[in-house]
Amino acid sequence: MTAVVAGELLATQDLGAYYGTRQAIAEVTIAFRRKAVTALIGPSGCGKTTLLRCFNRIHEISFDARVEGSVLLDGHDIYANDVDPMAIRRRIGMVFQRPNPFPTLSIFDNTVSCAPKGLNRQGKMEAAERALRSAALWDEVKDKLRSSPLRLSGGQQQRLCIARAVAAQPEVLLMDEPTASLDPIATAVIEELMSSLCKEFTIVAVTHNMQQAARVSSVTAFMLADETGVGRLIEADATSKLFTKPSDRRTEDYISGRFG
C-alpha cells in the first residue's frame, strides 16, 4: 500500500465503509495524483464502487450506511463534523454507470443544472457550450439544446452527464464504470474524453475492464475482497508498472486472468 503523499488533492486514510453491520471496505489508504486518471480495478464485489462513493459522500445516502477513517480533500477531512456534504459534492463530481440525465429538463437545462449559481443568461449559455465542447457533444446537440435528453443515444446521454458534471466546475471527477453500458464506439469516444479531461480535473475511474484501465490511466489501484468479504486495497502503482511487474501475487493473478 502506498503511503499518503502530502500535497495530493484527494487522499484517504484508513477508510472503511459499512452497510449496517456488514463491512464493505476496510483500511484503504491511497492518494490520487492531481490532474491524472487513476483507475480502480478488481473483481465484482471487491468494493471499488463503494470506495468511489465514499469520496463524494454519496455512500451515506444508502440506508444504514456508515463510514470510518477519513477522506482528505486538500488536506481537510471531508467527514469532519461541520462539513456540508453538498459543498463537497460540488467540488467532487460523479458520473454514473448508466447515463442518468434528468428526464424533465432539456439538454441545455441538464447541462447547467448544477453550474455555479449567479450566472445570468449569457453566462449560462457560455458555461453550457464550454461544458458540452469538453464532453465532445457540442456539435451534435447545438441545434437541439431545448429538446429532451431522452432522445439521445446511450453514448450521447453519457457524454451529456459528463458535460453536466464538468459544468459544475469540480476539482475531482469520479467515474463509476462510465462505459459499462455503452457500445465499443461510444466507449472509445469516452475514453478519449477521459484523456483530455484529465488535463483539467483529477479523475478517479472505476472499471471492470483491465484493458481500459491500461489505456486511459496513469495510476492503477487494485482491490480485492478478503476471506470475510471485506474489500481491501492490495496495490496501487503507475499503470505501466502494475500491469507488467505487479508487486503482489494476487494482483498478478487477477491481471493474468486467473480469476475475476
Place this chain on the structure above:
Amino acid sequence: MAQSAFKHRNLARRRIVGGVGVGLALVCAMIGAASLLVILCYVIVQGAGALNRDFLTQLPHPVGVPGGGVGNGILGTFIILGIAIVMAVPIGLLTAIYLSLFGRGPIPEALRFLSDVLSGVPSIAIGLFAYAVLVAPLKHFSAFSASFAFMMLMLPLLVRTSEQAIRSVPQTVREGALALGMSNFRATVRIVIPTAMPAIITALLLAIARVIGETAPLLFTAFGSQFWESNPNRPMAVLALQVFTYAISPYPSWQAQAWGGALLLIGAVFVLSLGARLMLRRAMRGLEA
C-alpha cells in the same frame, strides 16, 4: 380391469361437477359485470331525458314549476372540489415526500398506519369531524367545511399513491442530482417531483373521482342551497347532494332530475378515470429513460 372402469366412471362424474362449477363461477362473474351494465343503462336512459341546457345552467325551480336545473350544484361541486384540492395536495405531497425520504423507521410507519386508518373511516364520521371543527364553532354551514371533509377523504389516496410515484423515480436520477451538489430541496423539487408528476396527477384524478359522488358528509357541512352561491363561507348546493334530495322527494319532476344529476356524476367519474388512465400511460412512458 375393474379398477380402471370404476375410475373412469368416477372421472366422468367429476368432470361434470367441474363443468357445473366453472359454469357457476362464470355466472357469478357475469352477475358482477351485468349489474354494472344494468345500473349504467338505467342511469343513461332515465337521465338522458333530463339533460338539456336548462338543466345544466338553471337554478332549481320550486315544486310544481316545470323546468329548472342543477346549475348551482355543478358550480358548487367545482368550488368545493377546488378548495379541497388546494388543501389536500400540499399536505398529501409533503407527507409523501417525507415518507419517500425516510422510508423505514417507527415514525414513517406510524404515518402510514394513520393513513390506513383514515382510508377506512366512514365518510359520515369524517363529516361529523368537519362539523365539529368548522360548522359548530362558527355556527353556520359552509362550503369550506365540505371542502375540509373532502380533503380528509382524498388525503389517504393522495399520500399512498404519491409516495409510490416518488419511489418509482429511478434511484439514479435522485443520486445523480445529489452527487453533483444539489441540496435535497432542489433535488426533490426540481428533479424528482417533476419526474413523478404524471403519476402524481393520476393519483389526484383518482382521488377526485372518489369524492365527487360523496354525499354523506355534505349533509351537515355544505347543507345545500336553492340559490347561486360562490362564497365558500356560506352553505352551497352540491350536485351529489341535490341528487340525494331529489331522489328521496315525492315529486316525479324532481326524481327525473335526480336521474339527470346521476348521469352527470357518472359521466364525471368516467372522464376522470379515463384521464387518470391516460396520465398513467404517460407516466410509464416517461420512466423508460
Place this chain on the structure above:
Amino acid sequence: MTVGPQFRRVARFVSPADRGFAAVVYGGSILFALLIVGLFVELVLGSWPSIVAFGPSFIWKSSWDPITSKFGALPMIFGTVMTSLIAIVLAAFIGIMAAVFLADFAPRWLGQPLSFLIELLAAVPSVVYGLWGLFVLAPFMRTTIGPALQHVLGWMPLFSGPIYGVGLLTGGIILALMIVPTVTAISRDVLVAIPRDLREASMALGSTKWETAIRVVLPAARVGVFGACVLALGRALGETIAVTMVIGNRPEISASLFAPSYTLASVIANEFTEATTSIYTSALIELGLILFLVSMAVNALARFMIWSVRGSERV
C-alpha cells in the same frame, strides 16, 4: 489510525437551503398526523356527554326517542350488522366464485373485460347506487323477488311479513353490489399469486382443473381471500347514502328480512341536522364514534391478513 470504529451517522438535512425544506416537509407530515388524531379526539369529545349520560347501556338499549332524550343504539346496530352480513354473504360467494373464474378459467378475451366491468362497479358513486336501488331494485323486490322468496321460503320467519320493497334485504343487496369489486379484485390477485407449482402438482396427481381450483388453490389463498372479505365488510359497515335510501328508516328490530330497518350511518344522516338538543347531537356523534372504532378494528384485521399473504404491498 482509528481507535475503534467511528460511526458517523450523517443527517440528511444539513445545509441552510435544506433546513427550510426540512421544516416544510416535517410541518406537512405533522399536520397530516394531527388531522387524523384530531378526528378521533373530536369524535370522543363530541360524544362525551352521551357517553357520560348513557354509559355502556347505549349499546344494548333499544329505544331511540329524541323527545324524552332516551337513546339506545341497539336497533341501529342490528340494522348495520344485518345489512352488512347479508352483503358479505352475497358478495363473498359471488365475488370469490368470480375471482376463481377470472384467476384460473377465464381466457384473456373474456377475463379482461369482465374484470374491468366488475372494477367499474367500485367507481359508481354511492348516491347513484341509492337512486337505482330506490327506483329500480326496491319496486322489483316488492313485485317480483320478495313474493318469490316468500313463496318458497315463507315458512321461515326470515322471509315472512309484509314486503315493502325497501328494507333489510334490499339494503343488503345494494351493499353487496358495492363491495363485490373489492372481494373480487383482491381475491383474484391473491389467487393469481399462488405459485403455478401447486396447481401443476395437484393436476399431476389426477385432479381436475376445477378440483384443483377449489380444493387446492383456494384453501392455499384462504387467508388473503378472507382478508378481502373482511376489508369488504369494513366498507359495508360504513356505507351511508346508498343504504339510507333503501333501508326504510325505521328504528325497529324485526325478524323479517323484508322489514324496514335503520343503520348507524343512516340515523346520523337523517337526523343530524334536525337534532334539537345537545344530548341528541351528542348521541348521534357517539354513533359516529362507534362506526369509527368498528371500521378501524375491521380494517386493521383485514389489512393484517392481506399483508401477511401479499407481503408488504399495501392494498
